[in-house]
Amino acid sequence: MAETVLFDYWRSSAAYRMRIALHLAGIAYTSVPVDLSKGEHRTPDHVARNPQGLVPVLDIDGHRFTQSLAMLEYLDETRGLNLLPEDPVTRAHARALAYAIAVDLHPVCNLSVATQAREMAGGGQDKMEFWMQRFIRPGLVAFEGLLAGFTQAPYCCGDTPGLADICLMPQLYNATRWRVNTDDLPRLSGVAAACAAHPAFAAAHPDKWQPAA
Numbered sequence: 602m603a604e605t606v607l608f609d610y611w612r613s614s615a616a617y618r619m620r621i622a623l624h625l626a627g628i629a630y631t632s633v634p635v636d637l638s639k640g641e642h643r644t645p646d647h648v649a650r651n652p653q654g655l656v657p658v659l660d661i662d663g664h665r666f667t668q669s670l671a672m673l674e675y676l677d678e679t680r681g682l683n684l685l686p687e688d689p690v691t692r693a694h695a696r697a698l699a700y701a702i703a704v705d706l707h708p709v710c711n712l713s714v715a716t717q718a719r720e721m722a723g724g725g726q727d728k729m730e731f732w733m734q735r736f737i738r739p740g741l742v743a744f745e746g747l748l749a750g751f752t753q754a755p756y757c758c759g760d761t762p763g764l765a766d767i768c769l770m771p772q773l774y775n776a777t778r779w780r781v782n783t784d785d786l787p788r789l790s791g792v793a794a795a796c797a798a799h800p801a802f803a804a805a806h807p808d809k810w811q812p813a814a
């Protein structure tokens with residue numbers, strides 16, 4: 602059986618999604634750190650793994666995958682994780698929730714994008730924080746609105762964690778990191794509390810993967 606390897610970075614939200622899903626699936630894996638803060642994602646070794654120069658990359662079942670949403674679908678299809686509702690209409694709405702974060706919000710807050718914005722503004726960490734807050738808060742307010750289409754019992758779309766929860770929790774970690782307040786978003790806060798208490802989400806949390814200083 603081929604070893605499962607996640608090319609990972611503790612603070613990467615897309616990698617955090619994969620850690621959650623691997624733990625949900627109960628798949629033992631090796632985490633190989635690719636330190637974005639040291640530019641390791643731009644090295645020839647990593648670009649050979651992923652020509653996009655991004656993390657995560659997942660080696661599993663003898664295959665190498667890039668793009669967290671594609672990997673999540675693969676795990677769902679091969680490990681029966683039930684990440685999406687059965688009914689096609691509800692399924693499309695659940696995907697829309699996940700994509701609101703993974704496709705629309707996450708890319709503008711990516712390290713390379715935010716760093717470029719900060720450099721063009723000629724600023725330091727305060728400019729970076731301004732950029733993050735400018736996009737994260739409206740993105741999460743919109744997510745709260747989209748959640749109204751579902752009953753949170755207690756997860757985004759029902760009683761088991763799904764694709765939307767997997768995308769939400771890493772984004773909320775970023776919100777905290779960049780001092781974005783979400784206390785006034787009750788649906789989102791309820792989901793976050795439920796996910797935080799779930800062992801797979803707890804095991805995947807960046808605090809568990811932060812390298813020793």
Ligand SMILES: N[C@@H](CCC(=O)N[C@@H](CS)C(=O)NCC(=O)O)C(=O)O
Binds near residue numbers: 656657670711713
């Ligand atoms: N759509 C990709 C996004 C991957 C991505 O943006 N990864 C970030 C970390 S969360 C990264 O590697 N950033 C490096 C950079 O911005 O230079 C996925 O879902 O896998």
